[in-house]
Amino acid sequence: MNCQDISKLIYQYCDGEVSPEENANISQHLDFCPYCQYICELTMLENEVLRDKDDIPHLSPAFTSLVMSSLQSPDNNNTKNRFSRFNRKVWLSSMTTVAAVVALFLYLPHPSFFDLNIPLYNNASIHEQSSSNPSIAYDSQTLAGHSNLTDSSKSVDSKDTTPVAPPIIIKTAPVPDNLLNQSLFIATTESSAEIKPTVTLDSSRSIYYDRATESSSISLRPQNIPDRLNFVQTNNYENKTVFDYTSIDGKECLQITLVPYIEPTSGSKTEIKPPEQDPLTVTKDIQIADEKITVIFSGNLPMEEMTILADTIQFPDTPSN
């Protein structure tokens, strides 16, 4: 190595980023070259200055509260802009879903099939309906949650703006040719069995047929959520779906994550992480028809309540306990 080679590598050398071989060669050269020793020492001094944090003054202790107060200030024009953008998005989304509802009701041959009086976006109402007439509640809920119908219901009934958890799709089944000309249908036990005879279906099971992709799917949505928790949002990832709930005061939160079941264990099991861990997480494997999924509950609900919730969670396609 000559001085020119060293000058190319000197910064990496001083940062400890050269290979052991280069390191040995550079060190050897430095032993007899005062010019490169000088450059190396200057570089090390520059490093010291670059890394030095002693001259950075301490931030005011009130900094956090200053930021928080400016965020909550009504004069924050930027915040207004954010919400106006948000409202514009919501408005466009609502208009789209309203259009979808109108188109759907015009297309369906027997719109009276749906019991529209059932409130679909209130957990307590769903429980009441489920206990009095589970079949109707399941069908309506599943249908409403599908393909923007839930949001449409919300848009039509502007008095209750509580969002509702949309269902997730857990699987698809091949659709027989004689059903391909339908855009949407509700499967009865018989027609569902026709689609996939190996599946033991509940009478209330809903199947959605997507004409564009020529596939059918089964929709799911968590039930039994405590009434005080409202649905916030759902996020769909490649292998999981996450439902977020929060209490009105924002102090309690619950996340329900659905992932494919992969552990080679049999039967249902509940796992609880040690209570000192924050947040508390409860994991439960659930059988839904012929599918098994793992449901992960996490949040800051009391451990007892979280465990009960994990043991009693239901989905529209879960056989009633």
Place this chain on the structure above:
Amino acid sequence: MQTDEMLTAQTLRGEVSAFEELINRYKNSVFAIIYRMTGQYQEAEDISQEVFITVYQKLYQFDNTKKFAPWIHRIAINTCISALRKKNKVALLTFDESFLNQHQGEESFNYGNPDIVLERSELRSEIRAALNELPSSYRSVLVLRYQLDLNNQEIADTLGLNKENVEVKIHRARKALRKILVHKWEERGMRYELPGY
């Protein structure tokens, strides 16, 4: 302990305390970046506040599958550069050769033969002053590397570059710093040397 990503999700659900926690976690690193870029306490504090307000407003754009730290540090650097530009304090230079080209031909110095020997503390002050003269694009990459101790990949994530580009840019920034230093000494008729030589 909750992750940054959990806190961002909670903030989006309206939990103010979660955002407060995020501020407490990142205020020092954000302030350090901005203070190093501006060199003035009050200005750095004001811009840091602006950064957190921007983060709060844009939180809905944050991809929760990615790391929060590079995202907020990127906002800090961009907000800072933008604020400095408004005050005409920053040359509109990007990561290119233009800065280095201004100081071409300064490689040939008579090293090791000092006319004046600087004390080590003086030399540190000289280096610090030279650092403040660097274009903001160079300064930001050096701050991320040496003040926040980020590796090349983390810097790449923060600045939206690829890892190889970061390596090149750090090297160029270091060379630019050296050239400013040498140029200053040359202007004063000095040859530079460390004590002991």
